Amino acid sequence: MSEDALLNVRGLTKSFGSVEVIRGMDISFSLGKRHLIIGPNGAGKTTFFNLLNGQIPSSSGTIEFLGHDITRLSVRQRALLGLGRTFQIASLFQELSVWENVMIAAGAPASPLRHESALKSIAEEALDTCGLRARRDERVRTLSYGEQRRLEIALSLTTEPKLLLLDEPMAGLTRSEREMLAERIAKLSRTTSVLMIEHDLEIGLPLAEHLTVLHLGQVVASGHRDDVMRDPFVRKIYLV
Amino acid sequence: MMTLYVVNGLAYGNLLFLMAAGFTLIFGVLRVINMAHGSLYLLGAHVAISVAQSGAGIWAGILAGSIVAAAIGSIAERFLLYRLQGDYLAQVLVTIGLFMIIGDLALLYWGGTPRVFTLPPELVYSIPVGALRYPADRLVLLLVGPLIAVALWYAIERTRFGATVRASVDDEEIAQAIGVSVPRLRLLVFATGSLLAGLSGALGATFVGAKPGLDLEVILLALVIVIIGGPGSLVGSYIAALLIGILDSIGKSLFPEASLFLLFAPMLLILMLRPNGLFGRPVTENAIKPDLRPIIIPMPQAAIGIASAAVDQLKRLPGSVWLILAASLMLALPFLMSEYTLGIVTLALIWAVFAIGLNIMLGYGGMPSLGHALFFGVGAYATAWSGLAGLNAHLGLLLSIVGAAITACILAGVSLRTRQAQLLLVTLALAQVVWGVVFKWRSVTGGDDGLIHPQQFGVFKSFGHAAGSYVNVTVIFAASAFVYWLFARSRLRLNITGIRSNEKRMMTLGYNTARITFVTYVVSGMFSGLAGGLYAIYSGFVAPDLFSVYTSAKVLLMVILGMPGMFAGPVIGAFALIGLEEILSGLTARWHSLLGCIYIMVAMLAFGGVRFGRQQTDGQQGGAKP
Structure with a gap:
């Protein structure tokens, strides 16, 4: 194991009844890097994320995060260690205002310890991140889909996670929204490592130096994106 | 002596099961906490006694009691609860309203003295139990109880109909998709549950009888049984009912002061150890709210405009x-x-x-x-x-x-x-x-x-x-x-x-x-x-x-009246309801019934079953929002 190991996954499996969705996954991700995860539908990408942040328990295997064995920790405990995530379908506080949403994230226990007086400026910053300053007092449910996605990501960034799991952040966004978001991700501080699931390779690939391909619950290729892209098997199953 | 307690407890336990089975069926399938369940029991008992005393015989009385309860339950489901699907708070308010109305009207019609039906001498038998003799009419329960338990279990677990019911509990959308008429299914379940309430009341007519306040006692016992057995579980209810029946029979005779505690201790224990009861599954909320068209009370456009501007x-x-x-x-x-x-x-x-x-x-x-x-x-x-x-x-x-x-x-x-x-x-x-x-x-x-x-x-x-x-x-x-x-x-x-x-x-x-x-x-x-x-x-x-529960229901109604989550809501709700109570109780002695109507109206209005709006001129779906 290298010293800059962010995440070490060994022999991870997950089955639902007799269906094995993740089949003995071995992979490690290194600190400070941008990783892109791709794979056809049903490859187990979102399940993999759910296992990583503890949304669902794994059937076997271990997950090590920054040297801690987190396999049996709860979602909350993992969050406190610095593991943040966004959801495929925006998971916001729909009945609350935009401002209340960012305030909840600013004061979250997973965020770095902040003085009460600093919370507001952190929250203001988050408003700028998602470009929703003008709509701060509106309820989230009145926002457009693209705006909700942006808020979703702003919330995750506010806690300054050590590792951010982005589950299809670009899905359903317009061209210009995608470019804006890509720019935002590119500008992220290198203290935050990123693991991203994304179908849009055109916009996803330039963001990541590392590429991992999942197929039927297994890692079929992983490494520097240019090497992986040359892999004949990868070309066959995914890129053709 | 102990044998007698146990036999008595078993008979009583079977009665309790019949009563709780309807409650758990309705909660398990429809997620409705039917606070009027005890009222239907009471109604069943009163009707049975009246019919039997009129000379038609006890069997006719039992039949009449059951049918009346089933009919009233069905009406409540079809015209009130059905419109509030998915809003368990609204439904509970409606059934509390019914509970108040039925209790009040029963008091008006049948009076406040406890009524029990005395069997005509030719129907009085007793059977030796140990050294003592036991009245045979209660032993009927030992027959009817298990019979209905098995019949219900068979209907739900072993028949196509039961499978449909279980499927629609899990996923109403799928049920709709495979061509099940959910409204009819709901009505059937509600009618069956209500029938059981009435039947148990009628069967208990000869020894439990009917009296004011019994409706609340029945609800209390049903709650204890359902929580011990696990909400929605028939098997659980049966076991819990027998347990409570025996405990009650022993407790009342040996430790009268602690008898209620004897019933509740097992419930507390279960809640601590197994929050879903002995046989219950974690409750999945039926999140789907069907898109029902609310009843629109027509209001002139100007009135709506002025009100919303104000x-x-x-x-x-x-x-x-x-x-x-x-x-x-x-x-x-x-x-x-x-x-x-x-x-x-x-x-x-x-x-x-x-x-x-x-x-x-x-x-x-x-x-x-x-x-x-x-x-x-x-x-x-x-x-x-x-x-x-x-x-x-x-x-x-x-x-x-x-x-x-x-x-x-x-x-x-x-x-x-x-x-x-x-x-x-x-x-x-x-x-x-x-x-x-x-x-x-x-x-x-x-x-x-x-x-x-x-x-x-x-x-x-x-x-x-x-x-x-x-x-x-x-x-x-x-x-x-x-x-x-x-x-x-x-x-x-x-x-x-x-x-x-x-x-x-x-x-x-x-x-x-x-x-x-x-x-x-x-x-x-x-x-x-x-x-x-x-x-x-x-x-x-x-x-x-x-x-x-009156106190709890009242404060709940205040919060709902003032719109939950609105800062000044509770104050507005409190003044509105206390004021209303004061006015109503000055107007008529039947103010409990009126208050019950208010519970129902508030629930229907606050949760969108009824709306004020423009009268619709075209045939389009949905009403104008106020």
Whole structure:
């Protein structure tokens, strides 16, 4: 194991009844890097994320995060260690205002310890991140889909996670929204490592130096994106 | 002797099962907590007795009792509950309304004396049990009980119809998709459940009989059984019913003072160890709310326009203006009103503090409670005892807050493991337990006579009784409202609202959601406890009724009336309901029925079953929103 190991996954499996969705996954991700995860539908990408942040328990295997064995920790405990995530379908506080949403994230226990007086400026910053300053007092449910996605990501960034799991952040966004978001991700501080699931390779690939391909619950290729892209098997199953 | 207790307990247990089976069926399949279930039981018993006494015979009586209950249940489902699918709070309010109406009308029609049907001599048999003889009519239950249990089990677990029912519990959309008529299915389930309520009432006509208050007792027993057995589980209900039947039979004869406790101890134990009961599964909420077209009460366009413009204008007034208006009104009131009316205002202020407590939990936290009377009652008794112990009123009120906080701390572990409809069930049961204990534990609580206590407000005595109480209560109300205002601006409020909105996301942000809900529950209880303390001083008297479901339902209705989660809502709700009660009780002796109608109307209006709107001229779906 290298010293800059962010995440070490060994022999991870997950089955639902007799269906094995993740089949003995071995992979490690290194600190400070941008990783892109791709794979056809049903490859187990979102399940993999759910296992990583503890949304669902794994059937076997271990997950090590920054040297801690987190396999049996709860979602909350993992969050406190610095593991943040966004959801495929925006998971916001729909009945609350935009401002209340960012305030909840600013004061979250997973965020770095902040003085009460600093919370507001952190929250203001988050408003700028998602470009929703003008709509701060509106309820989230009145926002457009693209705006909700942006808020979703702003919330995750506010806690300054050590590792951010982005589950299809670009899905359903317009061209210009995608470019804006890509720019935002590119500008992220290198203290935050990123693991991203994304179908849009055109916009996803330039963001990541590392590429991992999942197929039927297994890692079929992983490494520097240019090497992986040359892999004949990868070309066959995914890129053709 | 023991054999007799056991046989008696088994017979009674089978009766309990018949009664609880309907309740658990309706809750399990439809997620409706049918508070009118006891009323249908009572109705079944009354009708059976009347028909049997008219000379038609006991069998005709049993048939009539069952049919009447089934018919009334079906009507309630088709015309009221069906429109409120998915809103368990609205449904519970509707059934509470029915409970009040049926209880009141039964009292009017059949009077207040307990009625029992005496079997004609040719039907009286007894069979030897040990050294004693046992009446055969009760043994009929030993036959009918298991028969119906097996029939129900077979129908639900082994037939195509049962499979359909189970499928639509899990996923109503799928049921619709495979061509099941959910409305008809709901009606059938409700009718069956109601029929069982009526049947059990009729079968018990010869020894349990019918009397006012029996409806509430029945609900209480049904709750205990359903919670022990596991909501929705027939097998669980059967076992729990036999257990409770035997415990009750032994308890009543051997330990009369502790008999209720004997029933509740197993329930508490189960709640602590297995929150879903012996055979229950975790409740999946039927989140799907069918897109029903509300009943539109036509209103002229101008009226709607004026009303919404007025509301908009009022909303724009800054908080300071409201504060000054409210303060001057409160100062002026003692000079404007008679002592009597001032007393009513004082009472409304006390209830407002109580409703603020529930709004913190329900409105901001989204956690329903049908047991907030528990905190109110604890606060009231704490203050009453402080008076008897010679402590002053301030200390008494402090004790009421502390007492409620301790109660909340103890019960949080039991109740907060469940959510939504099941939480409603559990909070209701817990409050009923304490009600039962207070009712029976005469030496400490004065039993149903209550306690008269000397506690009085220590300051503003020179104002006279009514004005003195008013000033004291107003000052404490203002202080509570201030704390409530701080709460509304606090991180706790933000966090609990976050949990209500998206608990999963709160966890991924690292929030300890269990601790936040716990603290909210305790804070909510403290406000309600303080209100109880104020009420004890105001009335000079405390009684077990403070703990009853009436109290819990009333405060729930206030919060719903004022729109849960709206800051001033609980105060508006309290004044509206206390005022309404005052007016209605002056108008007619049947004001309980009228109040019941109000419960139903509020539920229908607040949850979108009925709306005010423009009359529709075209055939388009959906009505104009107000």
